[in-house]
Amino acid sequence: xxxxxxxxxxxxxxxxxxxxxxxxxxxxxxxxxxxxxxxxxxxxxxxxxxxxxxxxxxxxxxxxxxxxxxxxxxxxxxxxxxxxxxxxxxxxxxxxxxxxxxxxxxxxxxxxxxxxxxxxxxxxxxxxxxxxxxxxxxxxxxxxxxxxxxxxxxxxxxxxxxxxxxxxxxxxxxxxxxxxxxxxxxxxxxxxxxxxxxxxxxxxxxxxxxxxxxxxxxxxxxxxxxxxxxxxxxxxxxxxxxxxxxxxxxxxxxxxxxxxxxxxxxxxxxxxxxxxxxxxxxxxxxxxxxxxxxxxxxxxxxxxxxxxxxxxxxxxxxxxxxxxxxxxxxxxxxxxxxxxxxxxxxxxxxxxxxxxxxxxxxxxxxxxxxxxxxxxxxxxxxxxxxxxxxxxxxxxxxxxxxxxxxxxxxxxxxxxxxxxxxxxxxxxxxxxxxxxxxxxxxxxxxx
Numbered sequence: 001x002x003x004x005x006x007x008x009x010x011x012x013x014x015x016x017x018x019x020x021x022x023x024x025x026x027x028x029x030x031x032x033x034x035x036x037x038x039x040x041x042x043x044x045x046x047x048x049x050x051x052x053x054x055x056x057x058x059x060x061x062x063x064x065x066x067x068x069x070x071x072x073x074x075x076x077x078x079x080x081x082x083x084x085x086x087x088x089x090x091x092x093x094x095x096x097x098x099x100x101x102x103x104x105x106x107x108x109x110x111x112x113x114x115x116x117x118x119x120x121x122x123x124x125x126x127x128x129x130x131x132x133x134x135x136x137x138x139x140x141x142x143x144x145x146x147x148x149x150x151x152x153x154x155x156x157x158x159x160x161x162x163x164x165x166x167x168x169x170x171x172x173x174x175x176x177x178x179x180x181x182x183x184x185x186x187x188x189x190x191x192x193x194x195x196x197x198x199x200x201x202x203x204x205x206x207x208x209x210x211x212x213x214x215x216x217x218x219x220x221x222x223x224x225x226x227x228x229x230x231x232x233x234x235x236x237x238x239x240x241x242x243x244x245x246x247x248x249x250x251x252x253x254x255x256x257x258x259x260x261x262x263x264x265x266x267x268x269x270x271x272x273x274x275x276x277x278x279x280x281x282x283x284x285x286x287x288x289x290x291x292x293x294x295x296x297x298x299x300x301x302x303x304x305x306x307x308x309x310x311x312x313x314x315x316x317x318x319x320x321x322x323x324x325x326x327x328x329x330x331x332x333x334x335x336x337x338x339x340x341x342x343x344x345x346x347x348x349x350x351x352x353x354x355x356x357x358x359x360x361x362x363x364x365x366x367x368x369x370x371x372x373x374x375x376x377x378x379x380x381x382x383x384x385x386x387x388x389x390x391x392x393x394x395x396x397x398x399x400x401x402x403x404x405x406x407x408x409x410x411x412x413x414x415x416x417x418x419x420x421x422x423x424x425x426x427x428x429x430x431x432x433x434x435x436x437x438x439x440x441x442x443x444x445x446x447x
Contacts, residue, residue: 105206164442
């Protein structure tokens with residue numbers, strides 16, 4: 001408890017880590033097959049949280065597969081391009097692309113004019129990048145650095161989307177925006193068992209780039225960071241992946257690194273009424289500048305793969321509350337079958353354990369979020385010799401105080417998945433409304 005209070009006194013940036021702890025010695029050290037799984041687990045320090053690893057999570061009506069590309073953010077005549085301008089930003093209800101490059105920034109300038117100029121330049125560049133065009137007009141002379149870094153020359157748009165957000169720390173005294181901070185943009189509370197590293201937390205600004213080509217996505221983040229020089233600097237970045245559309249042409253639900261389907265329970269993005277209820281900020285929510293935007297919660301979740309791989313299939317399925325092969329809830333046959341935590345077998349025991357991920361995440365089905373998560377692999381943890389890999393969890397909601405936070409608090413206390421994961425990064429951002437041509441992202445906030 002004393003450690004929590006001390007940590008809560010530290011300076012917050014971005015999401016506000018709100019009592020989040022960092023324990024650099026908590027990485028796993030257990031190796032050797034002679035150790036029991038639980039002994040290995042204790043040596044690995046794999047406390048952690050069960051944050052919505054969507055193979056088990058379900059919020060309402062289940063979708064059989066990811067929606068087709070034309071089911072969500074409307075596409076142009078070029079099916080490989082997602083329009084940048086619109087009422088809402090892309091990359092939220094857009095069907096998830098194959099790769100992610102996520103970047104958090106700290107603003108170094110104290111002039112709001114610089115912030116306005118940055119968002120104007122970012123908007124212009126993002127519109128070009130999402131169209132498969134280079135940054136700038138190409139008129140740079142031979143004695144100056146090119147406006148575009150060039151590694152995406154000849155590449156298609158790859159259904160790229162670029163999504164911008166602002167963190168709570170942007171509303172401090174630097175820019176006169178304190179009165180405009182929306183109430184849902186809270187400092188996240190401390191969740192039981194997390195081991196947050198400040199190097200993976202917070203930020204004044206964020207950029208989420210999703211695309212079907214990793215080089216194109218990296219190119220976008222690189223050029224946006226280049227444009228920001230003098231006004232903002234990178235705080236942290238994370239790349240992510242899922243199975244590619246070429247590898248899964250039928251569009252089946254992706255699997256996470258535990259081998260379970262991830263995202264089965266997402267609400268249907270084609271239902272505009274449901275999206276207004278779950279995702280998009282409404283005029284009644286306030287403030288006015290956020291109408292048409294949404295709130296993005298981000299969590300970097302380290303998976304203890306070596307521990308998981310020593311668990312039996314039966315234990316893995318009981319932990320998630322779903323069958324690994326089909327994705328169906330335990331006791332059911334199809335992935336799309338509804339989750340019923342009360343359903344019991346002839347022996348009177350529930351098919352889905354009460355402390356399973358799906359049972360806790362589903363609850364009574366009344367609280368939903370829209371998740372958009374990617375696996376990540378950062379090589380080897382040289383302290384332990386174990387894989388540094390897991391899930392980069394992103395979710396969107398109308399109000400995190402009523403959606404993400406209560407779901408996560410329940411999972412943190414009871415989820416059986418907590419044995420196998422630990423949260424190392426955290427942030428919360430307000431994703432700005434979309435912009436029309438001639439205007440820029442963030443204009444409703446900054447002017």
